[in-house]
Amino acid sequence: AQTVTQSQPEMSVQEAETVTLSCTYDTSESNYYLFWYKQPPSRQMILVIRQEAYKQQNATENRFSVNFQKAAKSFSLKISDSQLGDTAMYFCAFMKPNAGNNRKLIWGLGTSLAVNP
């Protein structure tokens, strides 16, 4: 069974600095999807970035980028130029691509990030 581990329950960063959130996963699949979701105090779950396992190029969305290491089963999120609005819980998630899995996401327990002024 697939598992997702986020080893940092809490992190903090100063505004304008860079922070990296860790995520590791366990799977025997060769193709899959990986996601980072953000949950600010408003509780809304927001998709931050996504990665297909067969694409070696790391995904980037503005200030958010990932370091995807397939062999190491690692999917870390880097936030550059941190802003106060980045304060949130961040969840890493895994999905097998085939519809037979009913597209269920496997979730990590989250990392609470505080951006300090």
Added chain:
Amino acid sequence: NAGVTQTPKFRILKIGQSMTLQCTQDMNHNYMYWYRQDPGMGLKLIYYSVGAGITDKGEVPNGYNVSRSTTEDFPLRLELAAPSQTSVYFCASSHPTGGFYGYTFGSGTRLTVV
């Protein structure tokens, strides 16, 4: 395009009462999900549906029921509410063209059972 709409946003129930959490999506998504999120924890899957008329249990289905009579609606029923069901509930749906797009979430329902 409203996305995924959940109602109500907040609710307080007494032990033993029942209620239905409503979830509607207007994106023609076949796959829909109900999650609960306990304080400081991740998401646990309660039930899911891969299309109208088809539902299946997730990790924590006890005390809940669902139905999927239309593509748009996926209500979650709580029977005989218990304090252990105090949580935030999220409904989500998955893009029909593939899982790569992840899920679209509703804004959540905060439920307190007293």
